Amino acid sequence: MTLYNNKYYTIGLSLLMVLVLHSCKLQKEYQAPAIEVPDAFRGQDSLHVATDSLDVAEIQWKAYFEDPYLISLIEQGLQYNFDIQKALKNIEINNLRAGQANMEWLPSVSATLGNVNYQYRSKDFYSTASSKYYNTQGKEAPENMYWYTMQNASSLNVSWEIDIWGKIKNQRDEVLAGYLQTKEAQKTIQTEIISKIAEGYYNLLLLNAQLEVAQSNYELTQNTLKIVDLQYQAGNTTALATQQTKSQMLVAKALIPNLKQQIGVQENALRLLIGQFPDEVKFGNAMLSTLIPKDTLTIGVPLELVRHRPDVVAAELELDAKNAVVGVTQAKRYPSLEINLSGGVNSMLPENWFNIPGALFGSVIGGLTQPVFSKKRLKTDFEVAKIEREQAEIDLQKTVYTAITEVSDALIVIKNVEEQLAIAEDQVQTTNLAIKQSNLLFNSGYATYLEVITTQKAALENELNLNRIKHAKLLSRVKLYKSLGGGWQ
Template identity: 65%
Template sequence: MLKKHLYKYAVYSFTFSGFLIFVSCVPQSKYSAPKFEIPDSYRTQDSLKVSNDSTNIADIDWKSFFEDAQLLSLIEKGLEYNFDIQTALKNIEIADQKIRQTKLEWLPSLGMDMGNISYQYRSENYYGTPSSNYYKHKGSDAPAKMYVNSAQYISGLSLSWELDIWGKIKSKNIEALAQYLQTHEAKKAIQTELIAKIAEGYYNLLLLDAQMEVAETNYELTKNTLRIVELQRDAGQITSLAIQQTKNQMLVAKALIPSLKQQIAVQENAISLLTGQFPQDIERQAKLATVEYEETLSAGVPLYMVNYRPDVKAAELELKAKNAAVGVAQTNRYPELTIDLSGGVNSMLGKNWFNIPGSLFGSVIGKLAAPVFNKRKLKTDFEVAKLERNKAEINLQKTVYTAITEVTDALNNLSTIDEQIEIAEEQVSTSRLGVKQSNLLFNSGYATYIEVINAQKNMLDNELNLNKLKQNKLLSRVQLYKSLGGGWK
């Protein structure tokens, strides 16, 4: 009776102590999103007509944002064959395999011993004697040297189950899920970057085509001027110096042509690589001056915008993963409750191996193991995990601030581009008129060849500058679209 009461007392004491440990040690790793101060609107120039609605171009996918059919075809090809995209898809598959494994962490581990045959050999100086009475069963005495001390024939199943009393497995699942979702956001970020690069490369090709037209037109114009100057030199009206200076201006325009051809080939090769193709010609149907796009801009409010940025989402998922890792590191410091079950057949003699029920065995072990001193490793892991979580929170804040800054920069780039284009168009118009008038005056003897050369040089520079500004507007729109998240939801 006394033994019975002592047993009950021990059980109750153990249960109560375990309850106190559980209450005091349950990890506190629930995620709560950090709060940052985000401005209500972007810092932009007053001249920019931007609507700060909740609906913005971040809601528009790339198929609707870009209107050039050839550009859309290149983007589709890039999204299908680009090597970085293919790598991102493999990363998603890897993360998917990991999360499938993590979901089964709560299940017990089951092992099977199909046929374990064990012989232990000893010699006469061994401190013991044949403990299994093996030779007694054999009907003979144990030899003096290298006798079989024991023999075992075992087949069975073993099951080990760690009870998730602290939520370790739950934290691991949260961490794995966050990492899995990160791979999807990484894919979106790569897609956004890829679309922007293809669009920028395509618009650069249109710029190079436009610059080629300017260079070829200016070259033909200076060739005609050179012929007129040569005629005047032959008539003794001007010196050979005029020939040299006019020819030099012609060669300036002529030198642009092979340089532009080289740049076009390099840009076509770059786009081919982005689309996962070998170097090839890139078809262009549109011209720089005829590219169509929606003039109305709506960047949305910053708080709404950050919900679309893949890098912002990925940074927050990283914070969630690091927070869950804190929970895992914390639970590693607590006792582990494990239940081990095993059973099967066990025999000293092979002939009795499957003699049932005589060879049956089984065991049930409940184990509560707690780390006591592990050279501070577990505490270090826990403290490092908390610091990694702090780093992830800082990185999230940096990513949010960077996103808002990039949108602001893109808006500011667009704020004065139309005014710059308007001024450049006026410069081109004036310089073209100057070339026309200088040629008329030169042919009439009222202007010198220097004035003609300067007028042609100004026209060349102004036309090249105008084309560059038109491309800058297209690139600024691409950067704005990219900075707003690329239309991925």
């Protein structure tokens, strides 16, 4: 058999070996566990569903939050918020890694340019100078520091690992899952930022509404105090009446600086969310009472959370990544096939370095490497990877259950807030009527100052409570939108 035939016989045998090995399956195709979910959310009947309504999670945040001042704040937050900017940088990093992972299929190529290697030996070395010395100048070989070996080379080297067991593919899948996870993380952060901006905005509206109530009640009790003072000077009442009326006035007055302080702190917190320095937040004529919407929305079914909730999608991607790691660790236990090609020019003497074709060389090396004993490290890595995949399955199930629970919590809150709001509005109407009647009776001498300040105190508490419930209703809508996976569209 000729050398030519031997060469192609070797190549053909190598290709046949690759095909046989590649046809072997390490494991059956992995199937993610099916997670059972209920058909509907608990408390789902709390929404007034309209025939033309849309799924909350399908609505863009601009359509969901209709207030133009809030939309403006959210737009600034999406552009300048520091957490979002950092999340975008993480996406850039993982995008680069994903791009590099796609190149793992290709061979590695390296070039050696101008490699000069001279080794010197002396007489006590086992080889004599005369057997290694190149007499180019008619001189005798020295006994010390003579040339033992000389290499002057330039070469191109190609190394290619054949992906027999899918190790490179699984590594690529792991990196790709990580990249997609960062995109879902960015969506999660965006949803969180939108929710926080909306909550901060509604907090400001609440504080301003409470400030108006406190100022109004303060002015009302001031007028009552003037009347009681006049009665006291006329001898128609006691000093106790004046003191108690003034005490009630100071209750309302003390709320004013406290609320102003909270407004300033909330404005600073909101400005930080949108990536701005502390300053006043302007919201025009927007008031808490005008933003109470009528809920005509649908929320879909629990199974749709898999499509909308970024954290659920990220948990599923984490499971994909862990499954890819199982494939990688298993592949490392099996033989790896690597082909190395190299070629270039090589000579012992510099003057012959580029003597072509005399200095040309080339080599083809194919290696099949099987790990034999690695102190149980490879098997341990494989078993640990399988356990970590099981942990990822548990995390995915927990994430789905948590998402369904959060939606149910939001629906329960919405339902109960509606009932509380109706009661609170009746209370405010009742106390407002009581104030008018008590003032008329007090001015006519048919009611005491105690009855007047009691109704004023009740009015203050009821109006403050009504604003808090309106605020809770707005926050419940934010929580519902966030729990359904909205906020990033």
